[in-house]
Amino acid sequence: MRHLMSPLDFSVEELEKLMNLAGDIEANPEKYAHVCAGKKLATLFYEPSTRTRLSHEAAMLNLGGSILGFSSADSSSAAKGESVADTIRTISCYADICAMRHPKEGAALVASAHSGIPVINAGDGGHQHPTQTLTDMLTIRTLKGRLDNMTIGLCGDLKFGRTVHSLIHALVRYPNVKFVLISPEELKIPSYIRKDVLDRQNIEYEEVVRLEDALPKLDILYMTRVQKERFFNEEDYVRMKDFYILDSKKMELASHDMYVLHPLPRVNEISVEVDKDPRAAYFKQAQYGVYIRMALIMTLLNIEV
Amino acid sequence: MVKNTLNVGRISEGFVLDHIQAGRSMDIYKYLHLDKLDCCVAIIKNAKSSKMGKKDIMKIECPIDFMDLDILGFIDHNITVNIVQDEKVVDKKCLRLPNEIRNVIRCKNPRCITSIEQELDHVFVLTDPENEIYRCKYCEQKYDGRLRRR
Numbered sequence: 102m103r104h105l106m107s108p109l110d111f112s113v114e115e116l117e118k119l120m121n122l123a124g125d126i127e128a129n130p131e132k133y134a135h136v137c138a139g140k141k142l143a144t145l146f147y148e149p150s151t152r153t154r155l156s157h158e159a160a161m162l163n164l165g166g167s168i169l170g171f172s173s174a175d176s177s178s179a180a181k182g183e184s185v186a187d188t189i190r191t192i193s194c195y196a197d198i199c200a201m202r203h204p205k206e207g208a209a210l211v212a213s214a215h216s217g218i219p220v221i222n223a224g225d226g227g228h229q230h231p232t233q234t235l236t237d238m239l240t241i242r243t244l245k246g247r248l249d250n251m252t253i254g255l256c257g258d259l260k261f262g263r264t265v266h267s268l269i270h271a272l273v274r275y276p277n278v279k280f281v282l283i284s285p286e287e288l289k290i291p292s293y294i295r296k297d298v299l300d301r302q303n304i305e306y307e308e309v310v311r312l313e314d315a316l317p318k319l320d321i322l323y324m325t326r327v328q329k330e331r332f333f334n335e336e337d338y339v340r341m342k343d344f345y346i347l348d349s350k351k352m353e354l355a356s357h358d359m360y361v362l363h364p365l366p367r368v369n370e371i372s373v374e375v376d377k378d379p380r381a382a383y384f385k386q387a388q389y390g391v392y393i394r395m396a397l398i399m400t401l402l403n404i405e406v
Numbered sequence: 407m408v409k410n411t412l413n414v415g416r417i418s419e420g421f422v423l424d425h426i427q428a429g430r431s432m433d434i435y436k437y438l439h440l441d442k443l444d445c446c447v448a449i450i451k452n453a454k455s456s457k458m459g460k461k462d463i464m465k466i467e468c469p470i471d472f473m474d475l476d477i478l479g480f481i482d483h484n485i486t487v488n489i490v491q492d493e494k495v496v497d498k499k500c501l502r503l504p505n506e507i508r509n510v511i512r513c514k515n516p517r518c519i520t521s522i523e524q525e526l527d528h529v530f531v532l533t534d535p536e537n538e539i540y541r542c543k544y545c546e547q548k549y550d551g552r553l554r555r556r
Contacts, residue, residue, distance in 0.1 A: 207544020
């Protein structure tokens with residue numbers, strides 16, 4: 102039995118297969134409409150998350166399966182003090198696969214060690230969020246036709262943004278991927294990513310502060326939100342939150358096929374006027390999130406069509 | 407007694423741990439859980455050493471399959487482990503960094519699942535042998551405590 106804890110759990114070849122399946126699901130949704138009939142997905146969400154929970158549930162419903170679960174710790178036995186290990190042992194009796202989000206780092210790994218069903222890590226605190234990374238990769242691959250030979254701009258909160266860290270880990274496995282790291286000084290990429298991942302593997306990158314300087318070079322621009330909860334004082338947050346605002350004027354500096362991604366929710370960092378630009382791909386990205394999760398559920402349940 | 411010497415008798419079966427960094431023997435006593443074992447232990451602190459200046463030595467009388475010495479590799483892999491049987495040193499064990507250490511050190515990350523999950527083992531994994539870096543198996547936080555050789 103296989104689980105998904107980190108985007109690196111899959112080899113490049115396995116990812117290729119997964120993304121090919123997601124592509125076929127997009128092209129032929131009717132072919133997959135009943136493949137999970139009789140199967141149940143449990144969504145165990147110990148903290149609220151609109152997009153991730155609904156996207157897993159939509160994926161299972163699209164495959165003809167059904168769903169059950171809870172959407173906050175208050176409405177689960179965790180409020181009574183039940184351990185993750187005990188919860189997953191019980192849920193294994195009710196469902197065929199589960200997606201778990203938990204505020205504590207490593208919670209999904211504990212669940213996988215005691216589970217009788219495949220566990221998908223749907224976010225464990227600030228640690229891993231592998232289905233977001235798979236979504237980002239499928240989006241890039243679909244829009245650009247490749248994951249190699251690419252210059253990717255990562256913009257915003259590069260210090261705390263786990264989606265950015267995961268994406269770097271996942272993309273350095275492909276040849277000739279370069280990064281432009283765009284952030285204010287206070288939110289620069291941590292040294293354990295810069296030194297341990299980029300420098301160690303001789304990955305080409307540059308760090309810049311001005312978004313305008315980076316835009317002309319990029320194949321993909323990955324924007325992130327500055328999260329209020331990461332700051333100890335309001336003053337710093339207010340200073341940082343609108344540091345980058347991507348608008349139509351700045352988009353003129355980018356090439357005609359530079360797509361803009363964002364894990365959402367967006368606040369001010371992408372002006373609403375950019376939504377009309379055909380290069381704005383963040384809502385398509387949400388759609389690809391459903392396709393990749395459909396492919397993932399099928400893969401972990403060993404369902405072949 | 408000859409000046410500046412201290413004699414500790416031979417052991418018939420067990421371990422002699424030599425070249426322990428001076429002052430660390432009590433840490434080792436603790437992490438090998440020797441306080442819980444009913445065996446004879448001699449600790450010699452600050453013994454003279456031509457190589458180290460000062461060193462600690464421990465003699466532990468116990469069956470040789472009685473003890474897991476992997477943790478010594480984590481604390482200080484320069485320790486010499488002499489294995490004694492019939493009052494003779496029959497083997498010298500080379501210490502290496504263990505790939506995994508369980509319930510010896512604790513994860514200090516308050517966001518880690520180990521901070522709330524009941525009866526969960528604290529497991530650290532050797533992720534970078536070259537730089538001797540251990541990370542929590544669950545949250546991947548780097549261990550930067552003071553247990554290891556300083």
